[in-house]
Amino acid sequence: MPLDSLESFGDDTVYHFDVTTNRPDCMNHLGLGRELAVAEGTRLKEPPVHRDDSPRNAAPPASLAVEAPELCGRYTALVIQKVKVGTSPPWLARRLEAIGLRPINSVVDATNYVLWEMGHPLHAFDLDKLSGRAVRVRRAKSGERLTTLDGVERKLAPEMLVIADDRKAVAVAGVMGGRDSEISGATTEVLLESAHFQAASVRKTSRTLGLHTDASHRFERGADIEVTLKAAARCAALIAEVTGGMVAPGVLEDRQAPATRREIVLRPERVRGLLGLDIAEPVMQDLLQRLGCGVNRNSGPAWRVVPPSFRGDLSLEEDLVEEIARHHGYEKIPVTLPRVFLFPEGRSESEKRLDRIRQGVRHCGFSEALNLSLVSEADNRAFGDASGGIQVLNPLNESEDRLRFSLIPGLLRNLSHNLNRHLNEGRLFEAGRVFRAPATPGELPDEEEKLGLVLGGRFAARHWSEPERQPDFFDLKGALDLAVNLHGISQVEWKPAQRSFLVPGRGAEIRASGRLLGWAGEVAPQTASAWSLDCVALAGEISLRELSTVLPEGASFRHTPLARTPGVSRDLSLILDASHSYREVEAAIRSVEGIPVASIELFDRYEGAPIPREKIGLSVRVIFRAPGRTMVSEEISEFLDRIIHRLRDRLGAVLRGN
Amino acid sequence: MQDRLQTLRERFDSEISAAADAAALSRIRAGYLSRKGGALSQLLRSLKEVDPAERPAVGDSLNSLKRYIEERLALAEGSLTATPAAQRLDVSLPGRMLPLGSAHPVNQVRREIEEIFLEMGFSLAQGPEVETDYFNFVALNFPVDHPARDTQDTFYLEGGLLLRTHTSPVQIRTLQARKPPLKIIALGKVYRRDSDVSHSPMFHQVEGLAVAEGITFADLKGTVLTFARRIFRDDTQVRFRPSYFPFVEPGAEFDLSCVLCSGKGCATCKRSGWLEMGGAGMVHPEVLRLSGHDPQRVSGFAFGLGVDRIAMLKFGIDDIRLLFENDLRFLNQFSGA
Numbered sequence: 001m002p003l004d005s006l007e008s009f010g011d012d013t014v015y016h017f018d019v020t021t022n023r024p025d026c027m028n029h030l031g032l033g034r035e036l037a038v039a040e041g042t043r044l045k046e047p048p049v050h051r052d053d054s055p056r057n058a059a060p061p062a063s064l065a066v067e068a069p070e071l072c073g074r075y076t077a078l079v080i081q082k083v084k085v086g087t088s089p090p091w092l093a094r095r096l097e098a099i100g101l102r103p104i105n106s107v108v109d110a111t112n113y114v115l116w117e118m119g120h121p122l123h124a125f126d127l128d129k130l131s132g133r134a135v136r137v138r139r140a141k142s143g144e145r146l147t148t149l150d151g152v153e154r155k156l157a158p159e160m161l162v163i164a165d166d167r168k169a170v171a172v173a174g175v176m177g178g179r180d181s182e183i184s185g186a187t188t189e190v191l192l193e194s195a196h197f198q199a200a201s202v203r204k205t206s207r208t209l210g211l212h213t214d215a216s217h218r219f220e221r222g223a224d225i226e227v228t229l230k231a232a233a234r235c236a237a238l239i240a241e242v243t244g245g246m247v248a249p250g251v252l253e254d255r256q257a258p259a260t261r262r263e264i265v266l267r268p269e270r271v272r273g274l275l276g277l278d279i280a281e282p283v284m285q286d287l288l289q290r291l292g293c294g295v296n297r298n299s300g301p302a303w304r305v306v307p308p309s310f311r312g313d314l315s316l317e318e319d320l321v322e323e324i325a326r327h328h329g330y331e332k333i334p335v336t337l338p339r340v341f342l343f344p345e346g347r348s349e350s351e352k353r354l355d356r357i358r359q360g361v362r363h364c365g366f367s368e369a370l371n372l373s374l375v376s377e378a379d380n381r382a383f384g385d386a387s388g389g390i391q392v393l394n395p396l397n398e399s400e401d402r403l404r405f406s407l408i409p410g411l412l413r414n415l416s417h418n419l420n421r422h423l424n425e426g427r428l429f430e431a432g433r434v435f436r437a438p439a440t441p442g443e444l445p446d447e448e449e450k451l452g453l454v455l456g457g458r459f460a461a462r463h464w465s466e467p468e469r470q471p472d473f474f475d476l477k478g479a480l481d482l483a484v485n486l487h488g489i490s491q492v493e494w495k496p497a498q499r500s501f502l503v504p505g506r507g508a509e510i511r512a513s514g515r516l517l518g519w520a521g522e523v524a525p526q527t528a529s530a531w532s533l534d535c536v537a538l539a540g541e542i543s544l545r546e547l548s549t550v551l552p553e554g555a556s557f558r559h560t561p562l563a564r565t566p567g568v569s570r571d572l573s574l575i576l577d578a579s580h581s582y583r584e585v586e587a588a589i590r591s592v593e594g595i596p597v598a599s600i601e602l603f604d605r606y607e608g609a610p611i612p613r614e615k616i617g618l619s620v621r622v623i624f625r626a627p628g629r630t631m632v633s634e635e636i637s638e639f640l641d642r643i644i645h646r647l648r649d650r651l652g653a654v655l656r657g658n
Numbered sequence: 659m660q661d662r663l664q665t666l667r668e669r670f671d672s673e674i675s676a677a678a679d680a681a682a683l684s685r686i687r688a689g690y691l692s693r694k695g696g697a698l699s700q701l702l703r704s705l706k707e708v709d710p711a712e713r714p715a716v717g718d719s720l721n722s723l724k725r726y727i728e729e730r731l732a733l734a735e736g737s738l739t740a741t742p743a744a745q746r747l748d749v750s751l752p753g754r755m756l757p758l759g760s761a762h763p764v765n766q767v768r769r770e771i772e773e774i775f776l777e778m779g780f781s782l783a784q785g786p787e788v789e790t791d792y793f794n795f796v797a798l799n800f801p802v803d804h805p806a807r808d809t810q811d812t813f814y815l816e817g818g819l820l821l822r823t824h825t826s827p828v829q830i831r832t833l834q835a836r837k838p839p840l841k842i843i844a845l846g847k848v849y850r851r852d853s854d855v856s857h858s859p860m861f862h863q864v865e866g867l868a869v870a871e872g873i874t875f876a877d878l879k880g881t882v883l884t885f886a887r888r889i890f891r892d893d894t895q896v897r898f899r900p901s902y903f904p905f906v907e908p909g910a911e912f913d914l915s916c917v918l919c920s921g922k923g924c925a926t927c928k929r930s931g932w933l934e935m936g937g938a939g940m941v942h943p944e945v946l947r948l949s950g951h952d953p954q955r956v957s958g959f960a961f962g963l964g965v966d967r968i969a970m971l972k973f974g975i976d977d978i979r980l981l982f983e984n985d986l987r988f989l990n991q992f993s994g995a
Contacts, residue, residue: 020902021805200803221805274940274957275908276874318943322900322908325875330898330910337778337884338877340839340870345781347772355769358761367759367993369984372860373787373821373847390788392821393814396851396859403788403815414984426986427759433787433847442817445788463754 009098024221025310028119038290038327047117047234060250062127062191067138071161072173073257075137075195076228078236079127083107083245085187092242106242107183107190110235112214119310120194120223120231121215123163123171124239127189129181132166135191135252137173144169148176148211160205161197174202174219175211190239194232196225196257225257226309266303266320274321277333287327288320350449350548353487354431357451357544360486364479365461366429366453371410373433374400379409382501382527390437390445403435403445407452408501408539412523412531415454419535425457425471431544449544453479456523456537473506476520476538480510483542484517488552492517494583501527501539510542513550518542567598567625568636572643576653578607578616585618588643588650595639598625617656659708659716663723666690666697670727674734683735690727698724760993764862764981767889767969768845771864774888775843778881780866783842785828787849788819793827798905799944806904811851813859821849825865826905829941829960832867833949838956839870845965858978862965867941869951869958875908875940878959882912882938889968890917897932906939906960917971926971933971936963 004016017032025031030046037044066075085105087093093103096112103109111122127133140146140156146169147153154172156162161173171177174197183190203220206212229251236247266288268281285303288295292308307314314320325333347355358368376399380389385405395401404410407430418426429452436446453476460471477494484492489512497509499519507521520540528537574585586600604619611617624631624639647653670690677683690697701720708716772782785793791802800807810823828844845864853859866881879898886894895915903909914935916927923929938961943953966978973992975981980988 021809022902022904203803203805220803273872274874276876316907316943318907318940321940325908326900330875330900333879333898334876335880335883336874336876337880338841338868338870338873340779340841340868340873342779342781342839342841344776344779344841346776347782351782358765362759362761362993363756365756365759367986367989368762368765369989370762370764370982371984372858372982373849374859390815393816394851395813396853400859403821417984418986421985421987423986427757428984428986428989429759435788438817442819444786444790444819447786447788461757464752465754 010094012098014098021221022313024218024223025119025312027218027221028116030118031310034292038287041290058249060252061189061248062130062133062135062252064135064252064254065137066254066256067136068161069254069256071139071198071201072137073196073198074225074228074255075135075193075253076232076255077135077194077252078192078232079248079250079252080190080192080236080239080243080245081188081248083188083190083239083243085183085185085243089242105183105185107187107239110238110242111192114231114235114238115214115218118227118231118234119218120227121174121218122231122235123177123193123215124183125163125170125177125181125191125193126183126187127191128187130165130170130191131168134166135193136164136166137195137254138162138164140169146170146172147179148172149179149182150176150211151179154209154211157208159201160208161201163193172205172209172211173197175206175209175216176213190245191252192232192236192239194228194235196223196228199223222312224310224312225255225260229253260309261306262315264305264307264315264317264320266305266317267301268303269301270317271321271324274318275325275333276336277325277328279324279328283328284324287324291323291327293320350544353548354449354544356486357483358429358431360482361429361451361453361479364427364482366427366455366479369411369414369428369430370432371404371407371414371430372400373404373435375402375404375409376400377402380405382530383408384499384501385436387437390435405434405436406541407432407434407450408454408541409531411452411454412528412533412537412539415456415537416532419457419533423457424459425455425461427453427455427461429453450518450541451483451544452539452541453520454537454539455479456533456535458535470536471538472536473520473522473538476540477508480518480520480540480542484510484512484547487547489513489547489550494520496581497521500524510540512547515546515550517546517550563598563625563627565625565628565630567623568631569621569623570636570640571603571619571621572640572647573604573617573619573656574647574653575611575615575617575656576647576651578614580616580651580653582618584651585620585647585653588646589620589622591650592639592642592646595642596624596626596631598623659704659712660719662701663716663719666701667723667726670730674730677734680735683731687731691724691731698727758993760989760991762981762989763969763973763975763992764966766992767965767972768862768864770889771845771885771965771968772843774885775866778841778884780841780843780868783828783832783844784846785822785825785831785844787822787847788815789822789827791818791820793830794820794822794824797830797945797948798826799942799948800904804904806902813849813851823850824848824962825863826960826962828865829867829905829945830949833869833946833951838951838958839868841868841870842866855977855979858966858982860982861978863962864965866961867958868960869941869946869956871956873940873957873959875959878910878938878940878961881959882961886914886935890914890971893920895921898938901937901939903937903939905942905945906937907942909937909939911937912961918974926976935967936961938962 004018007014019026033044066072088103088106088109096103107124111124115121139158140160140162144156162169163171170181197219199220199222202216206216240247285295294306296304377388380402383406389402389405392401411428414428415426431451433447434450438445460469493511494508497507499507501524502521503524509519510517518541523537523539601621606617673686693699812823813821825844832842843866848863849860883896886896897913898910901909901911912935913932915921916931916933918924918926921931923931927933941958941960946953
């Protein structure tokens with residue numbers, strides 16, 4: 001039971017414990033005392049119970065009917081008469097204040113005191129306010145209403161259990177009492193309830209009403225059904241003591257739940273086997289008995305262990321293994337490694353690809369970012385998800401109430417954050433999952449691994465020997481090409497494409513083997529300014545899943561023998577309409593049949609004088625190489641002629657200077 | 659004769675290496691090349707004493723030595739006098755390379771963790787970040803309306819789905835798909851409704867699971883200890899404390915001796931000497947049963963710990979939000995790793 005902290009309160013010390021949800025029996029002083037006694041090997045001194053349950057036969061001055069025994073296994077009540085309700089004596093008030101409770105009046109304080117002492121929730125009714133002096137434990141009626149102690153009118157439903165008199169509900173069972181029957185200065189007769197309510201029902205009711213109380217906290221974790229009378233007796237005596245009243249003879253009691261007697265089979269061999277610890281049987285037996293368990297060893301290697309009623313968490317053999325290990329000490333368990341030898345499967349191909357991409361784009365100057373998967377609806381809509389994205393029903397804030405559809409909104413925020421801190425240029429990438437709503441509701445959404453890149457700023461990163469320039473599309477394209485080429489995909493097609501968030505005419509789709517891998521382009525000014533970016537920004541995103549569909553078959557790769565004959569290179573300076581792309585020039589050259597073009601390389605591109613308007617100049621170097629022989633200059637001239645004709649016919653291109 | 663040439667060459671080499679200024683060079687020039695008293699001229703004159711048969715070869719050697727001496731002298735004289743400062747390279751100027759981007763610290767640690775467990779024979783497993791209630795809770799022995807669900811601060815989605823609150827659903831997916839013996843780790847993003855200096859609504863966990871015949875709590879301790887020593891330092895200690903998670907029994911939390919102060923007590927470990935690292939335990943029999951395994955035949959251990967926390971400890975980061983702010987001044991500190 002971990003001690004969380006210590007705090008002094010006057011002359012006293014308040015201990016804060018972190019009690020796990022499975023140990024409601026320790027959420028009180030007595031329970032912690034029990035644990036401590038086991039740990040220290042001493043005996044626990046229990047608080048005095050002044051009254052035994054002898055006057056059982058006397059008729060109590062009230063009636064009881066449990067009408068929903070499935071939700072209330074046991075209901076016990078005592079009546080205290082001739083009470084004078086006032087403030088609690090100082091010792092009582094002080095102890096409550098020490099643990100953070102506000103003293104209310106002597107009766108309520110006594111119930112709270114016993115709750116924190118013994119762990120069992122109690123409730124005190126003003127018996128005069130119970131119509132017919134009747135207690136009925138029933139389900140709420142449809143539409144029934146009750147104003148609880150906190151002054152809120154609650155709408156009840158039939159799945160909720162209530163305490164009622166013969167006319168109406170007076171308390172939400174196990175959660176909170178009603179205001180009409182609360183203890184006041186005028187109260188003279190108290191009906192003290194000590195019941196056992198079903199855990200799941202209390203939890204559900206408490207959640208539906210949004211009402212979490214000390215009582216519901218304990219009931220929903222499981223209370224001890226055997227302790228109701230003892231707790232009632234202890235509390236009734238305390239109420240009598242602090243109010244000058246007297247406990248009326250007779251007990252109201254309805255118990256329909258059977259006696260709890262869980263018997264767990266425990267094999268000492270199993271304890272040793274699960275823990276990997278050689279622990280002697282007498283040690284195990286002693287620990288269990290100190291914990292309050294009955295241990296029967298008569299049936300040979302399998303013991304029969306009966307845990308105490310307050311340990312509702314013990315029901316399996318493994319639960320007892322933990323009890324033994326816990327009190328024997330985890331530190332006494334040896335340290336070994338599993339004797340299981342398996343050949344690990346290692347990194348999957350897609351993870352290896354991702355690792356390679358991470359390395360590659362890092363070497364293009366991009367730093368890796370990690371963003372929340374949670375974005376705003378506007379983020380998703382701005383980057384192509386018309387639905388706004390998968391919604392989080394209980395977001396921390398509105399700007400994080402959707403699952404991201406794209407990596408770019410987050411990356412652009414990062415870019416803006418960095419550029420607004422005086423960086424000239426920022427380059428960031430992220431690899432992570434994006435989410436798309438499933439076709440059928442209730443199915444898992446599609447989670448797709450993507451690579452996103454952004455770059456932008458006032459000046460591109462450059463070497464000192466180069467002139468200053470703005471970052472542009474080709475900085476981004478190079479990195480994306482590299483990310484794809486790293487996997488042996490050399491034929492990447494970049495085609496002009498439009499996206500609402502890209503500058504018209506400055507965006508592209510990226511394809512390979514006909515599959516759409518992603519997009520890239522210059523971020524549109526309105527989008528950039530929505531992200532507080534006041535300079536050029538480029539963004540691109542590719543799908544790693546799509547990429548994996550176009551990978552070349554690893555086994556089919558063969559090297560190309562090196563050419564033994566020298567190539568002949570010729571430069572062509574072309575002038576053509578600006579509407580034509582470089583890709584078309586390349587395609588036109590390659591379309592000329594029967595000429596041995598080994599490679600084509602663009603080495604210059606220019607616009608403006610002396611090139612006419614609407615025209616561009618492209619300079620390409622074509623290398624010819626005929627396998628196994630040396631070409632003669634006549635041949636080369638003929639090749640060039642045919643190329644020039646083809647370029648003129650297809651693209652209207654002319655040679656510069658002609 | 660050839661020997662004399664060789665000796666002369668060696669003498670010249672040592673003299674020219676030692677020459678510090680133009681005056682020294684001109685003394686060397688006169689000493690070797692002057693028509694009258696130069697050493698080479700004297701050798702040339704003594705050529706006629708050589709056997710006529712050998713004379714052409716010796717002559718070639720002599721000429722070759724003369725060229726060598728002339729070139730080296732010219733080079734040395736040039737470097738001392740002729741090269742203007744502007745023509746010399748400033749070799750301290752930055753070379754032509756792109757600025758190297760960095761790998762995110764969390765992903766660096768992620769790789770390191772994966773490598774350690776791969777070497778320990780664990781395989782890597784993965785699961786979706788959006789999960790069903792069944793995989794995130796029910797199959798992990800958190801029945802509907804279980805109070806332990808309160809501790810998970812779950813983000814809910816429509817259609818009964820949720821963002822996984824831990825990597826533990828991967829345990830279930832693995833147990834459903836594979837037969838023991840198995841040893842896996844699953845590392846990935848998890849989500850909880852929480853945000854402050856030490857909590858981010860998204861963070862990273864690594865989950866370990868080993869299921870086979872005869873797996874013990876002692877094996878769990880050994881595995882966690884081995885990992886802790888590999889990722890931090892060889893003298894790291896691990897402490898297991900009893901705790902409760904519905905999907906393990908016996909359950910534990912574990913602490914590491916503080917990796918900063920070696921357990922002496924510092925601000926990071928709040929003077930306790932220990933750092934809370936994660937949860938662990940023996941796989942609950944109900945979890946094994948729900949996924950179709952017989953808890954009487956096989957047993958297993960499971961553990962989970964925070965990857966971001968490891969990164970923060972390794973790199974001395976004290977605010978988890980720095981990890982997800984993506985400030986390049988922060989990120990680029992990790993480019994060397």
